[in-house]
Amino acid sequence: MSDVLERLRAADPLQGRCEAPSLVALRERLEDAVAERRPSESPAGRPEMARRRALALGLTLVVLAGLALALVGRGDGRLSLLARAYAATDPAGGVLHYAWSSRLVPAASTGTLYVEYRGEVWRSGSRSRTVTEAVLVLRDGHRSVTHTERVTEVSGRSERYAYYDGHSISRGLARTARPAGLLVCTALPACAFSATDPVSALHSIYPSLHQSRGSRDVLSSAGTPIGVRVYLDPRTGDPLRVVTRFAADLPTPSSTTVFRYFRRLPLDAATEADLRMPPHPATARKS
Amino acid sequence: VSEADRLRLEALFVEHAPAVHAYALRRIDAASAEETVNEVFLIAWRRLAELPEDPLPWLLACARRVLANERRAGRRRSALTERAGQEIAAQPHPGAPAIPDRALALALERLSEADRELLLLCAWDRLDAARMAATLGCSRGTLAVRLHRARRRLTAALALVEREHPEASATTMEVLG
Numbered sequence: 001m002s003d004v005l006e007r008l009r010a011a012d013p014l015q016g017r018c019e020a021p022s023l024v025a026l027r028e029r030l031e032d033a034v035a036e037r038r039p040s041e042s043p044a045g046r047p048e049m050a051r052r053r054a055l056a057l058g059l060t061l062v063v064l065a066g067l068a069l070a071l072v073g074r075g076d077g078r079l080s081l082l083a084r085a086y087a088a089t090d091p092a093g094g095v096l097h098y099a100w101s102s103r104l105v106p107a108a109s110t111g112t113l114y115v116e117y118r119g120e121v122w123r124s125g126s127r128s129r130t131v132t133e134a135v136l137v138l139r140d141g142h143r144s145v146t147h148t149e150r151v152t153e154v155s156g157r158s159e160r161y162a163y164y165d166g167h168s169i170s171r172g173l174a175r176t177a178r179p180a181g182l183l184v185c186t187a188l189p190a191c192a193f194s195a196t197d198p199v200s201a202l203h204s205i206y207p208s209l210h211q212s213r214g215s216r217d218v219l220s221s222a223g224t225p226i227g228v229r230v231y232l233d234p235r236t237g238d239p240l241r242v243v244t245r246f247a248a249d250l251p252t253p254s255s256t257t258v259f260r261y262f263r264r265l266p267l268d269a270a271t272e273a274d275l276r277m278p279p280h281p282a283t284a285r286k287s
Numbered sequence: 288v289s290e291a292d293r294l295r296l297e298a299l300f301v302e303h304a305p306a307v308h309a310y311a312l313r314r315i316d317a318a319s320a321e322e323t324v325n326e327v328f329l330i331a332w333r334r335l336a337e338l339p340e341d342p343l344p345w346l347l348a349c350a351r352r353v354l355a356n357e358r359r360a361g362r363r364r365s366a367l368t369e370r371a372g373q374e375i376a377a378q379p380h381p382g383a384p385a386i387p388d389r390a391l392a393l394a395l396e397r398l399s400e401a402d403r404e405l406l407l408l409c410a411w412d413r414l415d416a417a418r419m420a421a422t423l424g425c426s427r428g429t430l431a432v433r434l435h436r437a438r439r440r441l442t443a444a445l446a447l448v449e450r451e452h453p454e455a456s457a458t459t460m461e462v463l464g
Contacts, residue, residue: 004442008410011391013384014309021308021324026300029325030293030332061292083298090294207301 023207081211084237085219085230089203094264095124095271100198102257113137121197122274124267126154129275130197151277162277198257202230202239238262296332299342304328306412307346313411314354314383326353344421347412351404351422393452394444402437409434 089096099120106112119132134146152161162171205221205228212218217234221227227245232238242257265271307327311320327349331338339345386392395403408419420430 004438004445005406005410007388007391008406008441011386011388012313012411013386014313014411021304021321023297023300023304025321026297026304026325026328029329030296033329033332080302083302086298086301087294090297092294207304 021207081217081232081234081237082206082209082219085232085239086203086206086237088232088237088239088262089199089206091124091264093125094266095122095275096199096262097122097265097271097274098199098262099260100257101260102198102255104255113139119197121199122271123197123199124271124275127275128152128197128200129277149277151275198242198259199239202242292332292335295335296328299331299338300328303343303346306343307350310347310350310412311354312384313407315357316383319357323350323353323357339421341418341421344414344418347408347414347418347422348424390445390448390452393448394441397444397448398437398440401433402440405430405434405437406441 097120099118101116101118104115104117106114114137116135116137117132119130121131122129129149129151131149132147134148136144136146148163150161150163160172206219209219209221209228209230212220212229217232217240219230219232227243229243230239231241231243233240239259239262241259243255245254304324308320308324311323314320315323327346330349330353331342331346386395395406398406405419405423408414408422414422416427416430419434420427423430425433
C-alpha cells in the first residue's frame with residue numbers, strides 16, 4: 001500500500017514548481033478591508049456598551065502590539081529566522097540606517113572586470129535617501145568613479161525622487177508598473193543587491209527564500225538557476241552578507257554584498273535631516 | 288491596522304504563503320489560487336489573536352474551507368450542477384492542474400472527498416501526522432485509522448481502474464517511463 005502513496009507523490013502536478021505569491025496583492029486587499037471597516041466604526045451614535053467594548057479591544061490591541069514588538073525585537077525563537085529577517089527590513093516607525101560594500105563581477109564576455117559599490121541608506125516608512133559610490137574597473141585597466149545620491153518618497157504606484165550624480169541634478173515623479181519601491185530582483189539579483197538598495201531587494205526577495213538545511217543563520221533560494229544566499233544575525237535577523245551566483249552556463253553577473261553596519265534609529269530632527277537631500281554641491285558653491 | 292499586526296501578518300505571509308499557495312494551486316486554477324491565498328490571510332488578520340503556535344494547519348484548514356465555499360458558490364451559480372449535487376462535489380475543480388498519472392487521477396475521482404483530501408495532504412502537501420490531524424480537526428489516532436483506510440480504498444480503486452481502462456494504465460506507464 002505504501003506504493004500507492006509513493007505513486008501519488010510522484011504524480012504531484014506541481015513537482016515543487018510554485019512561485020511565492022505576491023505580498024503586494026495582500027497589502028492592497030488589507031487596505032481595502034480596512035477602508036470597508038472604517039465607516040461602521042464611527043464613534044458617532046455608538047451605544048455605550050459598544051464604546052466600552054471598543055475601548056477594551058483597543059487596550060488589548062495595544063498590549064498585543066507591545067508583545068509582538070517585544071517578540072520581534074528579542075528574536076527569541078518563536079518567530080522563524082525568515083520572519084525575523086523580514087521584520088528586520090521594516091523601519092517600523094523609526095529609521096533604518098545601513099551601509100554596505102559590494103563587488104559585482106559580470107559575465108566573462110564583457111569588457112568590465114568588476115564594479116565595486118559602496119552605499120549608505122537612511123530609510124523611514126515610504127521615504128529613503130541613498131548615497132552610492134561606484135568604481136568601474138575595465139579589463140584594460142581603465143577606472144572610473146561615479147557618485148550618486150537619491151532621495152525618494154513612494155506613494156501608491158508612483159515615486160517622487162530627487163537625484164544627482166555629481167554632474168547633473170534631476171527631480172520628478174516616476175510612475176511604475178508595480179508599486180514603487182519593490183524591485184524586480186528575481187531577474188537580476190546581482191544588480192539589485194549591489195547597485196541599488198540591497199535591503200529593498202531583500203525585502204522583495206525574502207518571500208521566495210527558505211532557511212538552509214542544517215543552518216541557523218542562512219536563507220537561500222532553491223529551484224531556480226539563480227542562487228541567493230543571505231547570511232544573517234541569527235538573533236535579530238539583520239542581514240550581514242548576501243552572495244548571488246548564477247548557474248555556470250548563464251552569462252549573467254554574480255555579486256557579494258557585505259553590510260558594514262545595520263542599525264535602527266529613532267525618527268527625530270537629526271534623522272529627519274539625514275533623510276533629506278542636501279543641497280547640490282554646485283548650488284552650495286554658488287551660495 | 289496597527290504596525291505590530293501588519294508586521295505579524297506579513298511575517299506569517301512570508302513564512303507560510305508558499306505552502307498555502309501550493310495547497311490551493313493543486314486544487315484550483317492559478318488565478319483563483321492566488322485569490323484564495325489572499326482570502327486566507329485576510330481571515331488570519333481578522334483572527335490574529337486566535338492563531339495557534341504552529342499556524343500552518345490552521346491556515347490550510349482555512350484554505351480548505353475557502354475552497355469549499357468557492358465550490359458551493361460555483362454550484363449555486365449553475366442549476367445544472369446544482370442537480371448533480373454530491374456527485375459533482377467529488378470531482379476535482381475544472382481549473383485544477385491535471386495529474387500526469389491518468390489511472391491515478393481516475394482512481395482518485397472514485398474516492399470520497401474526505402479520503403482524497405487526506406491522501407493529498409499526506410502525499411502532496413507533505414504534512415506530518417500532527418499537522419494533518421490539526422488541519423483536519425481530528426486526533427492522531429483517528430487520523431492513522433482514516434489514512435490506512437483511505438490508502439486501502441485508493442489501492443482498490445486503482446486496481447479497478449487499471450482493469451476497466453487499460454489505456455489509462457498505458458498512459459501511466461509512459462508518464463512514469
